[in-house]
Structures are given as C-alpha cells and as structure tokens.
Amino acid sequence: MNFRFQNLLGAPYRGGNTVIVNNTELISPVGNRVSVTNLRDSETITLPIQSSCNISRIAASPDGVFLLTVDENQRCLFINLRRRVVLHRITFKNPVAAVKFSPDGAHIAVATGKLVQIWRSPGFKKEFFPFELVRTFAGCDDKVTALEWSPDSIYVLAGSKDLTARIFCMKKFKLRGIKIKPFMFLGHRDTVVGVFFGIDKKTSKVCRVYTIARDGYMFVWGLSGDDGQSDGMDVSDEVPSPGTPERDGQGNVEGDDSLVVKKRKGYEDKDGELDKEGGYLLNRKWELLKKESFGQPSMRVTACDYHRGLDMLVVGFSKGVFALYQMPDFVCIHRLSISREKITTAVFNELGNWLTFGCAKLGQLLVWEWRSESYILKQQGHYFDVNCVAYSPDSQLLATGADDNKVKVWNVSSGFCFVTFSEHENAITALHFMANNNSLLSASLDGTVRAWDLFRYRNFRTFVTPEPRQFVSLAATQSGDVICAGTLDTFEIYVWDKETSRLMDILSGHEGPVHGLAFSPTDANVLASSSWDRTVRLWDVFEAKGGVETFPHTHDVLTVVYRPDGKQLACSTLDGHIHFWDPIDGLLMYTIEGRRDISGGRLMTDRRTAANSSSGKFFTTLCYSADGSYILAGGSSKYICMYDVAEQVLLRKFQITHNLSLDGVLDFLNSKNMTDAGPLDLIDDDSSDLEEGIDKQTRGKLGYDLPGSMPNRGRPIVRTKCLKIAPTGRSFSAATTEGVLVYSIDDSFIFDPTDLDIDVTPEGVDAALNEDQVTKALILSLRLNEDSLIRKCIFSVNSIDIPVVASSIPNRYLERLIEVFAHLLEKCPHLEFILRWCQELCKAHGNSIQQNCRKLKPALTSLQKAITRTHQDLANTCDSNECMLRYLCSGNSAK
Structure with missing residues (x-):
C-alpha cells in the first residue's frame, strides 16, 4: 500500500513561462504541478507538489535552490527544489503578470496589477510570516507586464500596458531632501512585453535599455550627461507607496514628514554622491538612440528574452516564428518557423547556447541549439485526454x-x-x-x-x-x-x-x-x-x-x-x-x-x-x-x-x-x-486575445x-x-x-513489528558484523527491513562465502532480498558480485521459488527487468568499444 506519486507523463505544457537553472535543468509548469527536465541526462520528473489551480508564473533563484510558483488564484508557493518540499506560502491581492529573483537572490520583484512589489526572499528558516514587503512602486497607470533586474540588484525595469517603461531604484537617495522620480521611456504604441538592461562589458554597468512592444518594434535607449549633471532630468516627489511602511537603513519605520518633500528644480550632483552610493542611473539623461522593427507586420510579439553575456535577443511571434538578433547592431542571425500557433515562452540558458520555446496551444516544449541548428529537446504531450495505458512485460516502457x-x-x-x-x-x-x-x-x-x-x-x-x-x-x-x-x-x-x-x-x-x-x-x-x-x-x-x-x-x-x-x-x-x-x-x-x-x-x-x-x-x-x-x-x-x-x-x-x-x-x-445565468465560473467573459x-x-x-x-x-x-x-x-x-x-512504492524504512524482539536492533547487526557472523547480521537486517542495513550486510559477505550464506536465508525473506538485489543492479557498480548473489540464491532456493511463484512473481519480474536493462547497457558499450578497437587497429596497421 505504500505507493507515492512518482511522475506525470503525457500532460502537455499549457502556458506560463519557463526557466532554466544550473544551465541544464528546464523547469516548466504542467497544470498545477511543476516539471523538471534534465537536458543533459534526458530525464523528466514532476515535483510531488500541487498548487490550488493551474500555475501561471514561475521564477527560480540564481543558485537554483529555490523555486517560486504563482497560480491563477494568485497563491504563491516557495519551494526547495533539492528537497522537493514547500517552505512558505503567500497569496497576492492582484493577478501576477511577472515575477523575478534579483541577481543576488536577496529580493523578489512581483508585478501584481499596477504595482511592482519588492519582497525580501525568505530562506530555509521556518517563520510565522517569512515574506517581508520591502518596497512598493506605484507609478504605472496600467497593468505591469514585464520586469527586469539590473546586474547589481539595485534597479528594477518595468514595462506596462500604459505603453511605457520605468526604472525604479531600490535605494532611497535623500540628498538635500530630494527624491528622484522614476524615469519613463515613452514612444511605444502598444503594450510593452519585454524590457532589458544592456551592459557595458568594460565597466560592467548599465549603458543601454531595450524596450520591446507587442506591435513588433524595439526602442534602444542610451545614457547621456556624463558630466554628472541632471541635464534636464525630472526631479520631483516620489509617488507614495500605498500601504508600505518606509524604512531607513536599519529597518526602522520613518515618520510621515520624510514622505512629503518639496519639489526642487535644477539640482546638480557636483560631488558625485549618487554615483558613489550606486545611483549611476539617476543623475544622467536617457535618450532614444534608435528604433528597430522586427519586420513581421502581420504578427505580434508574444515572448522575448535577452542574454547579457552574449548581447543577444530572441523574439517569439504570434504565428510560431522566432528570430535571433545580435545586439546592439540588430543583426538577424536566425529567423525560423517552429509552429503555426503563437510562442508563449522563449528563454536562454545560462551559457546562451540553448533556446527554449513553448507553444501552449499545441502543448509543445522545444530546446534548440542555435549554433548547430539542432534540437536538444522536442517533447509534446497528448493534446486531449489520455484514454488508455499499457505496461511492457519488463515494466520499462x-x-x-x-x-x-x-x-x-x-x-x-x-x-x-x-x-x-x-x-x-x-x-x-x-x-x-x-x-x-x-x-x-x-x-x-x-x-x-x-x-x-x-x-x-x-x-x-x-x-x-x-x-x-x-x-x-x-x-x-x-x-x-x-x-x-x-x-x-x-x-x-x-x-x-x-x-x-x-x-x-x-x-x-x-x-x-x-x-x-x-x-x-x-x-x-x-x-x-x-x-x-x-x-x-x-x-x-x-x-x-x-x-x-x-x-x-x-x-x-x-x-x-x-x-x-x-x-x-x-x-x-x-x-x-x-x-x-x-x-x-x-x-x-x-x-x-x-x-x-x-x-x-x-x-x-x-x-x-x-x-x-x-x-x-x-x-x-x-x-x-x-x-x-x-x-x-x-x-x-x-x-x-x-x-x-x-x-x-x-x-x-x-x-x-x-x-x-x-x-x-x-x-x-x-x-x-x-x-x-448559471455558475459564475462557467461564464466565459475573457477576450480571445488574452486566452x-x-x-x-x-x-x-x-x-x-x-x-x-x-x-x-x-x-x-x-x-x-x-x-x-x-x-x-x-x-x-x-x-x-x-x-x-505514475505511483511507485516508497523505499522508506518499513518493518513488521511482529518480527521484532529486544535483540533485533541496528546495534545488534553491527555487533554481529564485528564478530564476523555475517549470516546472523543479514537475517537481523532483513527482520528490521531497513535498506541501508541490508546492503551493508550483503557487501560484508566474502564472495567465497556467498553460497553458504544464501542457503541459510529463510524462505520468508526471499522476496525482500530479491527486491534489494533488483535495486542494487540498477544503482550499484559491483555487477559481478550482485549477479553471483542472484545465481547462488536461485540455486539454493529453486524449489521454494517454484512453489511460491505467485507470491514472488513481482520481485522476480523486478529482478528480470534490472538484469535486462543492465544487459542492454553492457551490450551497447561493448559494441562501441569493439568498433573503436577495430578502428584503432586498422589505423596502426595502415601506418
């Protein structure tokens, strides 16, 4: 009865963004669950964690330890990826359109409605309320659609449906009682779907800003005013943060008088104090350098991503076309069509050699290597409901x-x-x-x-x-x-x-x-x-x-x-x-x-x-x-x-x-x-463009x-x-x-209390091994039914003594021992040793196995499955080595 959830197969990708951690692990939402695909080992697992409804947004910490998921009901889960457990939960008040960890992993930016909220990233410690709201930026006039952090985690770039993008600063500069209003990037004629910082490779500071609109146009913005003056920059009161207490550097709540500051014009930062404190974007003026078109007038931009290291941009369109550009020269490297439906997610991996595309309408996830123009991953679940399943006789397929x-x-x-x-x-x-x-x-x-x-x-x-x-x-x-x-x-x-x-x-x-x-x-x-x-x-x-x-x-x-x-x-x-x-x-x-x-x-x-x-x-x-x-x-x-x-x-x-x-x-x-008119949940009042x-x-x-x-x-x-x-x-x-x-039996510690007495303890197993009584130690470990002890006793037996020990095992422990050998064959490198055990066990208990074949059938089938898989792996390796040896021998003879 000890079955636990193991994996989810056949379920398609149905929307939301994807992320890549550790350069090779692709994380994607699948319904109300999260799927993790190892692109190097070609393995897919589904986390045993469920959200209340379908997941719409996910974000991963820079070190790949934590994962943040937000579902359609604005309920957020903070997950430890390595342990596959939920650490913390929180519910946002408005729909979340974007969420991102800061590069240093200390903060999380959340685009919830018209607000950009900055939360302190919780850790492993269990707390009553682990999420702490640090800042709230309320300057946007419509829903925020895109977020991006600067490399130093000081600035947040936000794009909105109000056709603008804004730069918000995490620090509060109060030089001479002045607060600086966020700069607005104007000029777009459609919703801003992507905002990115361009980096100067020499100084590692932000030098450009890219803003991409849904109508297929990109604006490139550059810095001016290097003399340290404001150069016409708009300096005024900062928009008050609704419901968020302002704090000083020590985290203390300040008085209300610090929130109301008189407007002053013509301020000059002659001493460069803003640059010293990290305000290198606030004392200069941004100007529009150029305006580029992606050349797809009949398509809308639906997904985009930017790789700072390679200075490359990928853009996905509403009709299944994607384009790859080298920035800042805007040189098109690739333009390909991968489907007829819109691309809902496009993302680079850490090295920038792989591109991940998702098409929710077709349920497809693709990973494409742009240098060799080849697919790393091409998976698609069933578009409609699965009606039937069937296992192969060896349970591998x-x-x-x-x-x-x-x-x-x-x-x-x-x-x-x-x-x-x-x-x-x-x-x-x-x-x-x-x-x-x-x-x-x-x-x-x-x-x-x-x-x-x-x-x-x-x-x-x-x-x-x-x-x-x-x-x-x-x-x-x-x-x-x-x-x-x-x-x-x-x-x-x-x-x-x-x-x-x-x-x-x-x-x-x-x-x-x-x-x-x-x-x-x-x-x-x-x-x-x-x-x-x-x-x-x-x-x-x-x-x-x-x-x-x-x-x-x-x-x-x-x-x-x-x-x-x-x-x-x-x-x-x-x-x-x-x-x-x-x-x-x-x-x-x-x-x-x-x-x-x-x-x-x-x-x-x-x-x-x-x-x-x-x-x-x-x-x-x-x-x-x-x-x-x-x-x-x-x-x-x-x-x-x-x-x-x-x-x-x-x-x-x-x-x-x-x-x-x-x-x-x-x-x-x-x-x-x-x-x-009926149940409220069944009334479809959404626009088809948003579906x-x-x-x-x-x-x-x-x-x-x-x-x-x-x-x-x-x-x-x-x-x-x-x-x-x-x-x-x-x-x-x-x-x-x-x-x-897919549910499988959990291999955790399980024992039968009726098979225990005062002498059956892990200490008794260790004492028997110290006295070279390996048969007694193995039987005691089988009575305890703990995997680690059973394996320890198996490897303590000398290969010469295997026939004697195998013949002394009681028949009632055969099933458990066979299951252990089946598991060891898949994980253990000592292949000959385990096969010798299996052979001697079959010789010593052949009659008992025949008489109890019905009871032992699952364990024997597991053993057969493990042996078959090992045989296939060895056969492929031997064939490859044989071909390599023939090639080397032919080369030596030719010389």
Missing part, C-alpha cells in the same frame, strides 16, 4: 493512447517519450503489449487494430473488418497468435490471426457495447467479455463454440479483468459494485459496494447535494495487483480506491489531484458563485461516455479512464484528466 489519435511510448525511468505513432484517424481506445516486448497493439474508433514494431518504429500489421466498426476494447493471447477486439456500434467481438491478419471469427451474442475483454492467464481458449447489456460472457475462441457461460448482473457491466492466476474474475457495474466470480464453477464469490468510497466532488452544473447525486458513483476501470491480493478501481471521480480482495475492505484512497481548475474537485460548492493554451470548449471526449461523465462546457471534469499495474508490482499508472500519473 509505458504506452499511452488518447483522443488526439496518437499512440506514445514512454520510458518509465526517464519520463521521456521516444516514439509517437499517428497513423490512426480517430481516438485510441485500448492498448496491449505483446509478450515478446517488441510489439504493441492499439484499437481505435477509426475501425482498425494496428500492430506496431518497437524496433523499426513502424506499423507492420493492420486488422480491419469487412464493414467499418468502432473498437473500444482489445485483448490478445499470451502467445500473441490471436487478437480480439470489441465494438461499440454492432456489439460484436472480432477475432484475427496475427500472422496472416485474417479475420477468423465474429462472436455475436451481446446486446450492448463490448467495453471489456480479457483472456484467461491459464487457459488461452477462454475469453471473458463485459457489455452494457448487463452480462459477462465466457467464450471458447479456438473451438468456435460461441458463448460458453453467461454471468448475469442487475446493472450495466463496465469492465472485466482476470486475476493473474486465472482463478477469479472481477467486473464493475453501473450501481457502483465490484463483483468477483469464480470462472471455473461459475459462482459469485463476493461483492464490494464502492459507491460511498468513490463518491466525492461536486460538479459546477450539479443541482443536488453530493449525498443525493448518483452521477459518477461507479468504477469504469479495474486492475489486479501482480500477486492478486488487492485490486485498484477508478472512475468518474477524483479518487482511486484500493481494496483487499480476500477481506473486501478498502485499504487506501488516492486523490489524483487538488487542482481547482478542474471540475469535480470541490466537495462543497459556494452558493455565492451562483448567478441567474492562452488549449481552448476549454474543445477538449476531446469520446462519444460513448457514460451519463454523468460528460465534460461540461466550462472546465474539464476530473476522472480516471484507465488503471494498469506494472508486472513488477512496484508501480501503477492512472490515465486521468491531467495526464498519466
């Missing part, structure tokens, strides 16, 4: 199918999609991995079942029917010789021969859509099918006898699964029950009532209370564990339920999301949000969805469409509205 007509195959350990099949012309409804691990089957509403080769990445078989049909379920024998698919429209089951693609038989008898198919794990002749006609039928496929037996129910049957040993059959019905049948004797064994367990979450369109509503209180997908001891169930709810099969009790409930941007998450609706990401009205949905599960016109409904447990039993995946959630 995960296939997903969705409403966007695509099949994607992911590497579970790295979280990367390495192949996408797009030959289907309609939604994918079912997937099945073949036993040889090299091919994949997919069924679709386009009337075809396709077989994919995972070596050559091609469609090598297509199974069709004489007349077009819509397939919604799929099954294949363990040998892969026979393939069956159930239909939505004609209520029939079609049977094909895989080798010849010939249609062998059509099984008729159901009177409703066939939504569940499963072959018996022990008898390849028996096929179980479930239908909305309230029956589960068993078929003898090879004998062509038709239906062998029928199990009647009182409600529509939604899905059916076999237990791994083939001695039990589970099916869910529309009344929220799970029925367990004995397929051999045809008897109903027991029933689990799950209506109360899965209920939860009110829809915005509901007119009844949760207690009186019957919508969504049923399971649409079931999955047995690898050993058959428990079963997972999910449906049109925010919960995934885990039941003990033997005791028929609820073990645990997983809440798949806390995202309030989805419907069905709240248990209680707020009546004040109800208007005469980013996927249109909520056009999200994919299948035409055969059950009543109560249809997405409303406002927000997508949270639900689970498919559940699959890995053959290793160490993880499971859930195809949900937000993507594919």
Whole structure:
C-alpha cells in the first residue's frame, strides 16, 4: 500500500513561462504541478507538489535552490527544489503578470496589477510570516507586464500596458531632501512585453535599455550627461507607496514628514554622491538612440528574452516564428518557423547556447541549439485526454493512447517519450503489449487494430473488418497468435490471426457495447467479455463454440479483468459494485459496494447535494495487483480506491489531484458563485486575445461516455479512464484528466513489528558484523527491513562465502532480498558480485521459488527487468568499444 506519486507523463505544457537553472535543468509548469527536465541526462520528473489551480508564473533563484510558483488564484508557493518540499506560502491581492529573483537572490520583484512589489526572499528558516514587503512602486497607470533586474540588484525595469517603461531604484537617495522620480521611456504604441538592461562589458554597468512592444518594434535607449549633471532630468516627489511602511537603513519605520518633500528644480550632483552610493542611473539623461522593427507586420510579439553575456535577443511571434538578433547592431542571425500557433515562452540558458520555446496551444516544449541548428529537446504531450495505458512485460516502457489519435511510448525511468505513432484517424481506445516486448497493439474508433514494431518504429500489421466498426476494447493471447477486439456500434467481438491478419471469427451474442475483454492467464481458449447489456460472457475462441457461460448482473457491466492466476474474475457495474466470480464453477464469490468510497466532488452544473447525486458513483476501470491480493478501481471521480480482495475492505484512497481548475474537485460548492445565468465560473467573459493554451470548449471526449461523465462546457471534469499495474508490482499508472500519473512504492524504512524482539536492533547487526557472523547480521537486517542495513550486510559477505550464506536465508525473506538485489543492479557498480548473489540464491532456493511463484512473481519480474536493462547497457558499450578497437587497429596497421 505504500505507493507515492512518482511522475506525470503525457500532460502537455499549457502556458506560463519557463526557466532554466544550473544551465541544464528546464523547469516548466504542467497544470498545477511543476516539471523538471534534465537536458543533459534526458530525464523528466514532476515535483510531488500541487498548487490550488493551474500555475501561471514561475521564477527560480540564481543558485537554483529555490523555486517560486504563482497560480491563477494568485497563491504563491516557495519551494526547495533539492528537497522537493514547500517552505512558505503567500497569496497576492492582484493577478501576477511577472515575477523575478534579483541577481543576488536577496529580493523578489512581483508585478501584481499596477504595482511592482519588492519582497525580501525568505530562506530555509521556518517563520510565522517569512515574506517581508520591502518596497512598493506605484507609478504605472496600467497593468505591469514585464520586469527586469539590473546586474547589481539595485534597479528594477518595468514595462506596462500604459505603453511605457520605468526604472525604479531600490535605494532611497535623500540628498538635500530630494527624491528622484522614476524615469519613463515613452514612444511605444502598444503594450510593452519585454524590457532589458544592456551592459557595458568594460565597466560592467548599465549603458543601454531595450524596450520591446507587442506591435513588433524595439526602442534602444542610451545614457547621456556624463558630466554628472541632471541635464534636464525630472526631479520631483516620489509617488507614495500605498500601504508600505518606509524604512531607513536599519529597518526602522520613518515618520510621515520624510514622505512629503518639496519639489526642487535644477539640482546638480557636483560631488558625485549618487554615483558613489550606486545611483549611476539617476543623475544622467536617457535618450532614444534608435528604433528597430522586427519586420513581421502581420504578427505580434508574444515572448522575448535577452542574454547579457552574449548581447543577444530572441523574439517569439504570434504565428510560431522566432528570430535571433545580435545586439546592439540588430543583426538577424536566425529567423525560423517552429509552429503555426503563437510562442508563449522563449528563454536562454545560462551559457546562451540553448533556446527554449513553448507553444501552449499545441502543448509543445522545444530546446534548440542555435549554433548547430539542432534540437536538444522536442517533447509534446497528448493534446486531449489520455484514454488508455499499457505496461511492457519488463515494466520499462509505458504506452499511452488518447483522443488526439496518437499512440506514445514512454520510458518509465526517464519520463521521456521516444516514439509517437499517428497513423490512426480517430481516438485510441485500448492498448496491449505483446509478450515478446517488441510489439504493441492499439484499437481505435477509426475501425482498425494496428500492430506496431518497437524496433523499426513502424506499423507492420493492420486488422480491419469487412464493414467499418468502432473498437473500444482489445485483448490478445499470451502467445500473441490471436487478437480480439470489441465494438461499440454492432456489439460484436472480432477475432484475427496475427500472422496472416485474417479475420477468423465474429462472436455475436451481446446486446450492448463490448467495453471489456480479457483472456484467461491459464487457459488461452477462454475469453471473458463485459457489455452494457448487463452480462459477462465466457467464450471458447479456438473451438468456435460461441458463448460458453453467461454471468448475469442487475446493472450495466463496465469492465472485466482476470486475476493473474486465472482463478477469479472481477467486473464493475453501473450501481457502483465490484463483483468477483469464480470462472471455473461459475459462482459469485463476493461483492464490494464502492459507491460511498468513490463518491466525492461536486460538479459546477450539479443541482443536488453530493449525498443525493448518483452521477459518477461507479468504477469504469479495474486492475489486479501482480500477486492478486488487492485490486485498484477508478472512475468518474477524483479518487482511486484500493481494496483487499480476500477481506473486501478498502485499504487506501488516492486523490489524483487538488487542482481547482478542474471540475469535480470541490466537495462543497459556494452558493455565492451562483448567478441567474448559471455558475459564475462557467461564464466565459475573457477576450480571445488574452486566452492562452488549449481552448476549454474543445477538449476531446469520446462519444460513448457514460451519463454523468460528460465534460461540461466550462472546465474539464476530473476522472480516471484507465488503471494498469506494472508486472513488477512496484508501480501503477492512472490515465486521468491531467495526464498519466505514475505511483511507485516508497523505499522508506518499513518493518513488521511482529518480527521484532529486544535483540533485533541496528546495534545488534553491527555487533554481529564485528564478530564476523555475517549470516546472523543479514537475517537481523532483513527482520528490521531497513535498506541501508541490508546492503551493508550483503557487501560484508566474502564472495567465497556467498553460497553458504544464501542457503541459510529463510524462505520468508526471499522476496525482500530479491527486491534489494533488483535495486542494487540498477544503482550499484559491483555487477559481478550482485549477479553471483542472484545465481547462488536461485540455486539454493529453486524449489521454494517454484512453489511460491505467485507470491514472488513481482520481485522476480523486478529482478528480470534490472538484469535486462543492465544487459542492454553492457551490450551497447561493448559494441562501441569493439568498433573503436577495430578502428584503432586498422589505423596502426595502415601506418
């Protein structure tokens, strides 16, 4: 039961900005979560942290330790990236358009409404109110849209919708009782979307300012008045900061008399005091040096970024075009089109050799190296909801199918999609991995079942029917010789021969859509099918006898699964029950009532209370564990339920999301949000120009969805469409509205209290090792069940003594020991030593392993997975070394 969230796959990038930390780690928002992609190692992880709704803005500290996220409800999380925990929380009063850490990491600039707020950056220390508001700049007449810090963290450059940009200073210069008003950069005719400081490489001081407007024009501003005079600079009272106490250098609140200063003109800084104190931008005049056009009159600027070290500018446009310029000469280096939709984020990495682009409309994230003109990363999630998932037999791969007509195959350990099949012309409804691990089957509403080769990445078989049909379920024998698919429209089951693609038989008898198919794990002749006609039928496929037996129910049957040993059959019905049948004797064994367990979450369109509503209180997908001891169930709810099969009790409930941007998450609706026109959240009053990401009205949905599960016109409904447990039993995946959630078993310290006594302690393990009693120490560590102690004892055994120690291990600790070896094979460099352990363990306990194969199957599958992966890595390395040696030998012989 100790499953924890591990990763999120298949979820597209839907908007917001991206950042790159440590030069190789790309951080991007994915719904209400944050995804971190290691561009060097090609690995993607999703932080186990959720915001209250979709994240709109993120910012990372310069050292890459802290991450700040702001969601659509203005709720902010301060996250420790290395520990993956939330340190602090705060809520802003107005929508946040931009947020940035200062270069020294001491302050955070937040553009909230018309204000620019400067907050002191909190640290690791737990405080009652860690965020301290230092300054508030209120000079803008409209919403602030862009922010930029100067390299010395003294100045903040802000662009606004009022067509201007302003420089604000963190320090307060009170020479002769004068305060200096922020300088305004005027002249733009559209919203300012980007503001940047240009640096003089000799003095490392600001010498230029770039302001970029949405209409495709850039102004370049330069400093004048090097004689130290104000040179006509406007000196006046500073705009009072609303609600922010003014503080002196020691942090003490000053009196009100210091906030009201008389205006003085003609002030000259003859002594250069402003320069000495860091006011080198305040005693000079800014002048417009030149005005440049990006040459895209039909496009708007939607994203931009500037790299100070290389003095380069990247600009993204509304029609998928981006341009790269060398500044200050404004020389265009590249101009390319990467999509037909607008680019919502564009950012340099620290070295400036990689460019990251995001397109929210298509759900794409691209990392492009501009020098070699090649892609470093090109990832795209499913555009619409994921309908089905399937694990490969070795648990290394995960296939997903969705409403966007695509099949994607992911590497579970790295979280990367390495192949996408797009030959289907309609939604994918079912997937099945073949036993040889090299091919994949997919069924679709386009009337075809396709077989994919995972070596050559091609469609090598297509199974069709004489007349077009819509397939919604799929099954294949363990040998892969026979393939069956159930239909939505004609209520029939079609049977094909895989080798010849010939249609062998059509099984008729159901009177409703066939939504569940499963072959018996022990008898390849028996096929179980479930239908909305309230029956589960068993078929003898090879004998062509038709239906062998029928199990009647009182409600529509939604899905059916076999237990791994083939001695039990589970099916869910529309009344929220799970029925367990004995397929051999045809008897109903027991029933689990799950209506109360899965209920939860009110829809915005509901007119009844949760207690009186019957919508969504049923399971649409079931999955047995690898050993058959428990079963997972999910449906049109925010919960995934885990039941003990033997005791028929609820073990645990997983809440798949806390995202309030989805419907069905709240248990209680707020009546004040109800208007005469309907729920306030469902009223779409936003301008189309401001919409980013996927249109909520056009999200994919299948035409055969059950009543109560249809997405409303406002927000997508949270639900689970498919559940699959890995053959290793160490993880499971859930195809949900937000993507594919992967849960794995946490390897934390777990022990069985009944297996402990007063002598079983870590000190006892150390004492046994000091006395060279390695067998006793290993058994004690297995009883404690702590990974560090078990590994310590394993490596304390001499290689010569491995057979003796392995034969003395009690049978009840075999499963735990095998799991440890499977983990060590993936992480430990001592390959020969671990393989020797595995070999001797199998020799000493071969009979016991055969007798308890069902219980040990998950652990043995994990070990097989680790050995297979290690073998593949070694094979690639040996092949490469062999080719290199041949090349070197041929070179020496030529000389």
